[in-house]
Every structure is written in structure tokens, then in C-alpha cells.
Amino acid sequence: MRLVGSAITTAILILGFAAIAQQTGPGAQPPAGPQPSESPPVNGSQPQVDESALRYFASQGDTRRVNAEIARLRALYPNWTPPSDLSQLSAGGNAAPDPIIERLWNLYREDRIAEVRAAIAERQAADSNWKPPEELVTALETVEARRRLVNASDSGQWQTVLSVATESPGLLTCTNVDVLWRVAEAFARTDQPTRTRDVYTYLLMNCANPAERLATLQKALTLLPEQQVTDLLQFEGRTGETPDDFGSIRDELARRRVERASLDSKMTASAEDLAAVERLIRNTNEAGPVLVLGWYNYHHGNPARALELFKTALDRNGAAKAAEGYAMSLRALERLAEAEAFAYEWRERAPENMKIYLDIATALLSQDPPPRLDAQVVGRIVPAVTAQRFPDAAQALGWYSYNTEQIRTARDWFRTALGWKPEDEPSAYGLALSTQRLNERAAFNAVVARWRNRSERIADLADGTNARSGQRSAPVQPRVEVDATPRPAVSRQVTVERVEVEQPLVRTEEGVRVRQTQARSVLGRSCAMTRNPAGLSGDAALTRGWCLMEINRPLEAVAAFDQAIATGSSRSREEAAYGKSLAYLRKNLTSEAAVAAAEAPQTRSRQVELGASILTQRALAAYRDKRYVETLLALSERARLVPEQNDLLLIRGWSYFNLGRYKDAEQVFRAVQRTGHSEEASVGLNAIREATDQVAQ
């Protein structure tokens, strides 16, 4: 089968080379070597062995050398048999032996080509009529061509490889499989993969050595598209003395198909291919196929099996890649705490490992409900996030802090996240929420101003605030607007170090407990559909209540929280009462809020938070209604719970002012001035001066 058509193949191949040589431009010379028609017929059953030296020694009757040469050629080509006509040559060798010819062949056999050339030149210089044997010249040219071809190939000079091959087609035989391989590579490197395939096809059709045939397919795997490699498998010889075994090539192709599918959940691998990879896993100690199958399972909905496989890969020194898969599988199995601890250990091994660690930390922090985390865990997440400047995790730390009632820390993390990723809407939303909670109006307004047009929910948050102030139509004294005017925000870069030092994340263990908040929107919940909360379980009603708060429908939220208070556990009731108070506060219904807060016992921190909020609302409402004494009462009550911030101090100042208590007012305005808000304070101080001057007049 292999014999048929081999000569035709050679011809096609050589024509191909000639075409290439012509493409190489003016530098290329017409083939100097033997023309294609002169090239020796390719013997498919046995390699083309260079018998020229042997024939020469035989013709000289040098039996010792003949035998040595036969031994040498047999060692090189195990399938070769000496030609039967040697004895005839020997018998007919009646010409006088020429000592130089013998010396030349000896040098040639020792691969001392330059010396053969030198000796020929020397002899010709002495005797211009002398000619070296044609066989020797051909042999020399072939060796030189092979050397140039190999050197050019080693130096990536592929055009030279092809032009040498074209000029010396005699090289392209099964005796020089290495040359054929290099020519095939040169075609591939010069974007002629079809010709590469032709060379491999020629080789598989004509050359018999099973090891070389297998190696040919291995080369094809590195240079040809898989389909072409698959096509070459048809040349596998299944019969004869030395049948081929291309099983390893098939396995490799299967492994590659599974590998491709392993990264794409939409691609499935055949059971046959998967079985081939399983076999590879069993038959080798390498991590490679294990990883392939691990990823395949990971991306095809089987993280539990993936986890096992990545464990095996780790045991087989699969290292960073295996660790990445292991951590990802743990995450997929929602074993986040384990995943975090594992990924932390591997985070420095490769950038991918750091990335997966940060992703897992982010997921851990973003859990719903917020988990109770060890101080140690948070303590190691923070420096990693800070060092890597990873905005998603900073945002997650923001929500985690927010959900555990560490609003200032939350604010700082959201700011940090925005510093690393200025276009991160969720972080901006978090910042808006937390500055609103902290009553930092300037900061809140700054976020709103920047995001109003890009984020509906941030705009809604701001509109909710305005709607509240607009509800009271009572005319407001111009001076009072000082309070509402956005102050130039003192842009204080939240330094990450500060955040780290503060690190209060784990301190409020109460806060860690279940608490649904506005932050939930990040998780993509929706409660926009109006529905009657009656009939909901306590927890569901609670969730719905918080969700409604988030989309700023506080009165509906009150109904949901009521349902939760009626049906929930004590924990839910406390939570719901808290939510209900906030809902009323949002509607400026401060007394209702106070009542709601009393419906269930609240923790100390919540008491403080709710109390302060209620009193703030109460003070502001009184102030708007020009009930200055009540304003001052509410403010003083509030000041016993939490320190009074500047905007409320100004309200206090103006209240004193409006009550004619100028000395007290002046004291307050001066205090505000000292904290750096001189502009608003100056307005007050000027007003006092004017008023007192008038009095003096």
C-alpha cells in the first residue's frame, strides 16, 4: 500500500519546492543539484541508504573496509540489507586502487567534509585533469546541503531550508527523516500548512520506521490544525511486522478536545474523549490531564467532582493552577469560608491565585445574610485588598460594614472603592447611602451631584430627601437654608491605612446578626410588584419591608414590617420594629417612628441610632415650624446620645438667635467657626452683630 504512488508523491513534493523557490525572489538560484528526474526512486519498504562508500570499497577489493562499512550501515539502518552485487564489483575491480580516493572516502565517512573538499581542491590544483568520482561529489553535496538545511532550520531561516531542499531533492528520502521534518516545519513557519501536511503524508506513506512514524505525528501535533492531524491517522499501519500504535496521538487529540470544552460550558466533550482523559489520568502521574478534567467538570456543573480532581492535581504537583481550580470549586460549592482560607494560602503563587482569593473574599463578605466572620479572616482580607487595590472587594467591605452597622467604615470603603474604580455605581450608591445615614449632607450632595444623571437609585435617594423637606409647605426663613445648602465638601482622601487602622469590622458582634438593609439591592432583589404582605412569613415580610425601603416606598414597608412584627421570631420582631421606625422617619413621622421603635426591644446601638435619628427629625421639624424652644430641647436630648455635628450646631445657633439669645448663639457659631466651617458661621455672627448693633442703637 505504501509503495503505491510514492514516486508520484515525490514528484509532487519536489514541484512544490520548486514553486516555493521561485517565490523567494531574485536571490533564489535555479536548483543546482540533480534535477527531479534524476532523483533516485524512493524505496518505500526500506530507507534510502547511502551505499556509495561501500560500493567504492568493494570495487577496490578491500574486504576489511567493506565489512566495516556494512556493520556501520546496519547499525544505522536496522532494516537494511547489503546489496547482492558487491561481489561482482569486487571481482570486476581490476583498476589500480587510487590511494587518494580511498583517503577521501575515509574522510567522508568520518564526516570531515571540509577536509575532503580541501583534498580534492589540492589534488586538482596539482592536476587540473583529475576529477573526483561522481559518487563522491554527489555524496559531498548531499552532506553539505543537509548541514546547511539543519543549520538554517536551527536558526529559523526557513526560506533557506526550503531553497536548499529544492536544490537538493535527493535529501528528501526516508534515510533523512529529520530533514523531512525540518522541511515540514519550514512550510508551517512560512504559512504553508498544506505543504507541511503533504510532507508528513509522504513520510507516512513511504517510510517504515515505526518510531519515526509516531514521531512524525507528534511533530504534526505541534504544527498542524487538529483536523489535519486526525486525517493523518488514517496512515496507521495495523498489520505487518511492526504495526503502528498511534494511540497516544488519539489520546492527545481527545485530551485537547476535552481541554477546549473544559473552558467553555456550552461545549460538551464526547464520552469517548472523556474516557480517554480518564485513562490518561490513570496511566500517568502528571497533573495535566487531571487539570483538564477538573476544569471540564467545573465548567459543566459538577464542582464536587472538580474539587476531587483538583485535589488530585494538587497531589501531583499541579501547583498554582490546581490551587486556583480547587479554590474556585470550593466557591462554587458555596464553601466560602474554606475557600477563603485555602485561597489565602496560595494567593502569592501567581496573579491568578491572588485574583481568585480576592474574588472569594468578595463573595464571602457579600453573603446574604452577612456572616459572622472571624476577626482573623477580615484582618487578612483587608491588607490583601488594600495592597491589590481591588475595588470589588473594597465595595464588599463597604457593604459588609454597612450591614453590620459600621457606617463610617462603610463610607470610607465605598470611597476607597470609588478611588480605585471611579465609575463603580454600586460603590457610589453605597457612599450615598452611608453619607445619608451619617447625615453628612455635603458629602451626600457631592455624590448625588456626580451620579444623579447616571444612577436612578441615587437620584431617587436624593429625591426622597427633597420630597421630605418639601412636604412641609411652611415658609422657611432664608437663613435656615444655610442648613440645606451643600457645603463645599472638604475633600479628604480616605487613606487606606486609616481604614486599616480603624478596622472595627468585627467589633460590633450584635450588628453582625441578620439585618436586611438597602444594601440588598446589590443582590438584585425586586419587590417593586405591589402585593399584600398579609400571609407572608415573618422573615419574608421582613425582607419585603427592607426591599420596599430600598425603593423608597416607606408606607408599604411599614405594612410589611407590621406583618413581620406580628408573625416573626423575637429577632425578626426587633428587626421589623427598627425597620418600621426608619420607615416612619423617612416619612418624617417622628412620633410614629418613636412608637415603632418601642414595639420591640432594641439593642443599645440601635437604640442610639434610632433615638438620634428620631430626635434629629424632631428638631428639624420643630425648627421649620419656628418652634425654637422645642428645637433646642430635641437637640439637647440628641446630644446626650451622640455628638452634635456641625449642621445641627448651626440649627442650634439659629434657634438661639431667633430666641434673641445672642450670647449663646455667638458661642455656638464661634465653635462651628473653629471647626473650619467659617462661612456659615460667619453668616450667623454677622447676623448677631447686625441685631446687636440695632439693639445698641
Add this chain to the structure above:
Amino acid sequence: MTLQVSRRAPFLPWLVAIFSLVMVMSASSQNLSVQPLKIVGTVSAADWEAYRSRFVEDSGRVVDTANGNISHSEGQGYGLLLALAASDRRSFEQIWSFTFTELLIRDDGLAVWKWDPEAKPRVTDRNNATDGDLLIAYALAKAGEVWQEPRYTAAARKLAKAIGKNTFARSGRSLLLLPGADGFGAGDRPDGPVVNLSYWVFEAFPVMAALAPEYEWNRVWRDGVLLLQQAASGRVRLPADWLSLENGLQPKPADGFPPEFGYNSLRIPLYLLRAGMTDMEWLRALKQRWSAENEGVAVVNVVTGQIRERLADQGYAILHAALACALDGTPVPAALRTFEPSLYYPSTLYLLAKSLLGEKYPQCVSSAAP
């Protein structure tokens, strides 16, 4: 005094311009006036044997004994030229065999320049060095003619075409010989083009022009002469080995190379003499500088004029002797008449100089000379 200086100062650019113009004119009048050398038979069998046995391996590899026993295209070119000079056809063929199979493997037909016996693959830098290519092509062309060997002539022609095609570069109005096909052009480095004047093997140009007449060898030759005159017109009057022509014909030392008239440039006067271009004024100045009463042959900083290294080897001393002989007829001192091979490079320069003296100035080396 100060007044005079400040008044004169504005004229300085004019003086420079006029000076350059005169230079250009004198150079253009030299119309490739190279006197061809015969070469063959100008090195004695004894001198060649001393060289060959030290620096040429049986494989035909010429070994640079001062550089980790590597080989390079330049060395192969010199080896071929000296084998021809010694009429050693055997060695010529041997050296050519190595050159052909090991170095002449580039896709563009030029030779890879660096070959290291300790490395795998042996070719450790596949770039070419244009002087090596020129020397190989020149030696092949000469040998092909002398020995009537068409293989050599064909190889010489192929290489000449590759040189013309890949290493000539236009820069402003000049046509330059780049030191390599890649890495030296205007687009290849910020201070490009960068050239090396010692890569102009002047004597080879007419031979190359005959082999590959489609390329402007004459023009490259002429612009090389002009450039040499420009580069040697500074205060120190020596060109740096590596010149940046970023500013056209106002060469300056190239970045990343010492601003030195060094081992490379030492060959320039030898090449000029071998090409018969003895009327260049700069040679006279150099002869003065190199005389024993002055600084002698040395590596000199072309900016400060400071000497970094004095070169005492016979191979360098004979460069001065050849100048003195060619310009003044001074006989070569007796101490330089016997070849004492040391390292590859000075030994090569020595034989090249001696070959020239033997062919063109036998009176300076004849036993009758004092």
C-alpha cells in the same frame, strides 16, 4: 582680543561650510579610483603556515583566539583572503566549506556573523556583519578569477547581490553601507542610521560593482570617503568606530558605543592603502600621530583626545610602518619583517599589511632595504 573673537565667531559656520564643500568636491572627483590588487602569491608559505596552524581548524573554521575562540564572518573572510594571498587553494576550499555550510544560511543570502563552538545551536547571533559579507564575497570573487573556479564566482555574485539588496540605505542625499541588514537604520534606533567606517572595504567595491552592477557601489564607496573626511574633521581628527548619522553628514559618536577610534577603525588606513587611495590628507596626519615620537597606534577617545590603550603588537605597529612606506617610502623596520603571530586580529592585520607591502611596495620590505 575678546572683541576680535566675538567678531570672528559669526564667520565660523561659513568657514565650516566652505571647508565641507571643498571636501565634497575633492571626493566626487575621485571616481572609484581604486587600483586593483593581485593578492595571490603575496604572503609567503612560512608566514601563512604560522597563521593557518594557529587560527584555522581542520573544519575550515577561523578562530578568534581573543574572543572565546568563537568564529565570525569577518574572520572567515580574512581567512579566505589570506589563503588566496598564500596561493593555498586547499585551505581556501576548507575555509569556504565551513563558511558555506555554517554561516551562509540566512534567508536573505547574507552570512550569520557569530558562531560559538560552546553553544547549541552554534550560531549565537543570526544577524549579519556587512564587513564579513564583503570580505567573503571579495575573496571568493578574486579566487574564482585566479583559479578559474565558477563555484566561487557564483557564490561571490550571489553574496554581492544580497549585500547590495539588504545593506545599502539612503540617508538624506547619501547612500550608506549599514553594518547589518537589521538594527542600524534610521527607523531602527533613535540615533540611526549608525555606520562603521571600517566596514567599507574599499578595495572590494569595484569587484562587487562588476558582480552586481544593478546596485550603486560607486556611490556607496564615494559617500563612505566623504563621510570619513567629515568624521575626521573634528578637533581630534579621528572618527569614532560607530557613528550616528542622525544629523546627516554631521556624524557624531553613536549611542551605546564608546566614543573611540578603536580596534575597528584601525583598519581604515590599511583599507585605504590597499585600495591605492594614498592621496587622502588624513592619512598623512594619521602617520604623524602614529609615529613613535608621538602617541603611536592607540585607542583614542575622539572627544577628549585621551589615549585609552596603547597598542604595541606587531600587527598594529606594521600599520604605521605601511603608512610611512606608502607616503614617504620609509623602509619597514627590521623588527617588523618577521611574523610573530600572537592573537587572531593583530596577526590578520599584519599579514594583510605585509601582503600589500609585498605587492605594491616591495622596496620597503626587500632585503636590500636598510
